[in-house]
Amino acid sequence: MFDLKVATDKLFRGNRDLASNVVKILEVLWGKVRKKIDKVKIMNFCGTHEWTTTHHGLRSLLPEGLELVAGPGCPVCITPSYYVEVAIKLALENVKVYTYGDAYKLPAVKKVDGAKSLAEAKSLGGNVSVVYSLLDAVKDARESKRESAFFAIGFETTYPIYASTILKNLPENFTFIICGRLTPPAAEYVVKNVGGIDGVIAPGHVSTIIGGKSWKFLAENYNIPTVVSGFEPMDVLISVVEILRQISESRAEVVIEYTRAVSWEGNVLAKKMILDVFDVCDATWRGIGLIPSSGYRLKEKYMNLDAFNVYGFKEPNSKEWSSDLLPGCRCGEVILGKIKPIDCPLFLKKCTPSAPYGPCMVSLEGTCSIWARFGRR
Amino acid sequence: MGKITLAHGSGGKEMNEILEKMIFKRLPDWMKLVDGGLGIDFPDDAAAIPLGDGRYFVVTIDSYTVDPIFFPGGNIGKLAASGTINDVLMLGGNPVAALDSIVVEEGFEEDLLKEILDSMFEVFKSNGVKLIGGDFKVMPRGQLDKIVITTVGLGIAEHLIVDKNLKPGDKVIVSGKIAEHGAAIYAAQKGFMPEESELRSDVKPLKDLIIPLVEKYGKYISAASDPTRGGLAMVLNSWASASGTMIVIDEEKVPLRDAVKNYCELLGLDPFVLASEGVAVLGVKEKVAKEVVEEMNSLGYTDAEIVGEVKEKEGDASLVIVKTRIGGYRILEPPLGEIVPRIC
Numbered sequence: 174m175f176d177l178k179v180a181t182d183k184l185f186r187g188n189r190d191l192a193s194n195v196v197k198i199l200e201v202l203w204g205k206v207r208k209k210i211d212k213v214k215i216m217n218f219c220g221t222h223e224w225t226t227t228h229h230g231l232r233s234l235l236p237e238g239l240e241l242v243a244g245p246g247c248p249v250c251i252t253p254s255y256y257v258e259v260a261i262k263l264a265l266e267n268v269k270v271y272t273y274g275d276a277y278k279l280p281a282v283k284k285v286d287g288a289k290s291l292a293e294a295k296s297l298g299g300n301v302s303v304v305y306s307l308l309d310a311v312k313d314a315r316e317s318k319r320e321s322a323f324f325a326i327g328f329e330t331t332y333p334i335y336a337s338t339i340l341k342n343l344p345e346n347f348t349f350i351i352c353g354r355l356t357p358p359a360a361e362y363v364v365k366n367v368g369g370i371d372g373v374i375a376p377g378h379v380s381t382i383i384g385g386k387s388w389k390f391l392a393e394n395y396n397i398p399t400v401v402s403g404f405e406p407m408d409v410l411i412s413v414v415e416i417l418r419q420i421s422e423s424r425a426e427v428v429i430e431y432t433r434a435v436s437w438e439g440n441v442l443a444k445k446m447i448l449d450v451f452d453v454c455d456a457t458w459r460g461i462g463l464i465p466s467s468g469y470r471l472k473e474k475y476m477n478l479d480a481f482n483v484y485g486f487k488e489p490n491s492k493e494w495s496s497d498l499l500p501g502c503r504c505g506e507v508i509l510g511k512i513k514p515i516d517c518p519l520f521l522k523k524c525t526p527s528a529p530y531g532p533c534m535v536s537l538e539g540t541c542s543i544w545a546r547f548g549r550r
Numbered sequence: 551m552g553k554i555t556l557a558h559g560s561g562g563k564e565m566n567e568i569l570e571k572m573i574f575k576r577l578p579d580w581m582k583l584v585d586g587g588l589g590i591d592f593p594d595d596a597a598a599i600p601l602g603d604g605r606y607f608v609v610t611i612d613s614y615t616v617d618p619i620f621f622p623g624g625n626i627g628k629l630a631a632s633g634t635i636n637d638v639l640m641l642g643g644n645p646v647a648a649l650d651s652i653v654v655e656e657g658f659e660e661d662l663l664k665e666i667l668d669s670m671f672e673v674f675k676s677n678g679v680k681l682i683g684g685d686f687k688v689m690p691r692g693q694l695d696k697i698v699i700t701t702v703g704l705g706i707a708e709h710l711i712v713d714k715n716l717k718p719g720d721k722v723i724v725s726g727k728i729a730e731h732g733a734a735i736y737a738a739q740k741g742f743m744p745e746e747s748e749l750r751s752d753v754k755p756l757k758d759l760i761i762p763l764v765e766k767y768g769k770y771i772s773a774a775s776d777p778t779r780g781g782l783a784m785v786l787n788s789w790a791s792a793s794g795t796m797i798v799i800d801e802e803k804v805p806l807r808d809a810v811k812n813y814c815e816l817l818g819l820d821p822f823v824l825a826s827e828g829v830a831v832l833g834v835k836e837k838v839a840k841e842v843v844e845e846m847n848s849l850g851y852t853d854a855e856i857v858g859e860v861k862e863k864e865g866d867a868s869l870v871i872v873k874t875r876i877g878g879y880r881i882l883e884p885p886l887g888e889i890v891p892r893i894c
Contacts, residue, residue, distance in 0.1 A: 178808075178812075180806065186875050186876055187802065187876070188873040189875070189876060189877040190874065192876045192877045192878075195875060209643045227880065228874070228880065229874045229875070229878050229880070230872070230874045230876075230878025230879045230880035231876070231878050232878070233879040233880070234876075234877065234878045249887050305740075406874070406876040406878070407876070436703075488816075523885060525564075526886040527555060527557035527564050527886060528557075529553070537818050545883065545886060546820070546883055546886060547880050547881070547883065
């Protein structure tokens with residue numbers, strides 16, 4: 174019997190013949206590219222792309238000199254320490270803090286009343302609950318009637334669900350620690366300030382919301398071939414081929430490879446919902462610093478949902494921001510693609526998935542955590 | 551000194567580290583084994599003491615705690631009995647007898663305890679294993695999570711299967727679909743277990759598989775393990791480091807059910823680190839590898855497959871390499887840390 178699911182799976186990730194054919198095409202293009210430049214560095218901006226690349230061993234299929242590196246594409250890794258500190262403080266003051274699993278162990282740079290992470294706050298008796306979904310948290314808060322705060326980290330993919338939940342009615346005891354970030358400004362920051370990026374694999378999930386057009390600036394202003402890619406190993410290989418093709422032909426444009434999910438305009442409804450609820454503001458990224466117009470802030474009329482406002486915490490002042498990495502931690506360089514996790518002396522020594530020292534070791538989407546689990550050499 | 555974390559007990563790298571630090575390093579060598587036997591000098595599935603007539607007395611001990619105590623496919627009693635039998639088998643021993651130590655929380659239902667013990671007795675009975683002793687204690691309410699069962703397994707081996715004897719050229723065989731137990735338990739813990747769920751623990755004793763294989767191919771089997779905590783990733787990494795080899799496996803060949811694969815993907819779990827409780831991994835000489843698989847098939851283990859082979863290690867590190875389904879290569883690391891749900 175023909176099983177569509179099995180066939181699709183086989184096509185996208187179990188297809189060695191197709192992969193080896195694509196690699197042959199890639200090698201031909203690589204030969205052409207090599208006549209112009211020695212090395213090509215392609216950066217991804219999504220933890221899931223890094224996972225696909227590492228988990229399926231794609232780097233082992235590529236010629237030497239063609240490098241795939243991870244950029245700031247993991248929402249956990251780039252959440253500034255200050256927000257973690259606020260969440261810990263609230264949890265220890267018996268406000269119920271809901272968090273996604275990956276932020277549970279995210280370490281702050283300093284201890285807050287004895288706890289360095291939400292996990293530690295919980296073991297000290299703090300009120301922390303790990304949830305899979307915002308809706309579970311809302312339901313729980315509605316029933317418990319306790320003061321609650323949701324640790325709302327995430328990129329454009331995660332924010333529509335916050336917006337749509339806010340636009341419906343929320344229980345009065347529910348607030349958000351808003352730490353939303355936008356990916357295109359971070360990409361622009363990296364290509365502008367770090368440089369050396371010859372191609373970009375743009376995030377597929379984020380682009381389902383913001384659309385392929387959001388990446389136009391990379392091609393037009395920075396002359397960088399950009400492909401919005403899906404998440405199967407075949408998707409990533411094909412995207413690399415497209416980037417090499419553009420480099421070999423000395424052109425740069427945005428191509429959507431992930432056509433089965435991403436359109437040029439994106440999800441118009443979701444984008445509108447976000448803008449109905451949030452303003453875009455300058456924001457800090459952990460290990461990087463201030464990036465203009467890269468964060469979300471609740472609109473004035475929703476200030477009653479803002480945990481900073483409700484519980485009297487100072488809004489993080491971007492101008493006063495100083496490095497929020499622990500001494501010796503090189504996560505800042507990892508997320509900018511300057512170094513690989515193995516270049517950090519703490520990697521799998523002082524910093525491991527069970528006892529993360531730096532933020533990139535925490536989430537399953539964090540570059541260091543991926544390298545630790547799926548191949549560190 | 552630091553504090554003990556859950557990761558220290560998760561069967562992965564951290565557990566090896568804490569055992570090394572707390573026990574192995576602090577004992578003088580003579581205390582680690584009985585002369586001519588196998589002890590914690592080379593930690594394996596069980597320990598062995600020579601009997602003087604060429605045979606070995608094989609002994610193993612394990613504490614079982616599982617949440618929930620009743621899960622699809624079994625309960626803690628079946629798990630404790632099967633686990634101890636399998637550990638004796640994996641050293642080449644024929645399980646003869648067992649002892650158990652049961653600690654229960656005050657207030658535990660007698661009915662449930664009876665059901666758990668029935669399952670345990672049933673496994674021992676059908677495998678001809680005698681239950682020759684034990685202990686029973688009750689802890690005040692709240693000082694223990696329901697029940698802990700410790701079992702000791704005793705057996706006799708004609709010759710030992712010791713994982714450090716794995717040699718380049720050997721083939722790696724997996725007897726059945728992996729990760730079934732781990733996936734079922736994780737789903738039950740997270741409440742993702744609808745009535746009609748396809749996820750089910752594979753917990754079972756492997757005597758009907760291992761004894762005939764040992765009788766027929768004993769001298770060709772260089773390593774044997776059951777991939778419980780830490781899964782296939784832990785077993786293969788332990789083998790590689792104990793034997794100083796490199797192991798290369800083909801992801802496509804590893805038996806894995808679609809339901810388990812899909813579930814793992816949905817939740818960001820890696821089937822290679824999830825536990826099996828009714829699967830054996832064997833290292834066998836190349837010339838009999840196909841025959842062994844056919845024999846396993848005829849014994850009812852129809853999913854058995856040769857999944858990879860053992861090679862000389864390159865450089866210092868004893869690595870496990872996976873050829874991925876798309877044809878790339880990655881390193882299969884020993885499991886690290888605990889599993890937490892992910893955001894996106």
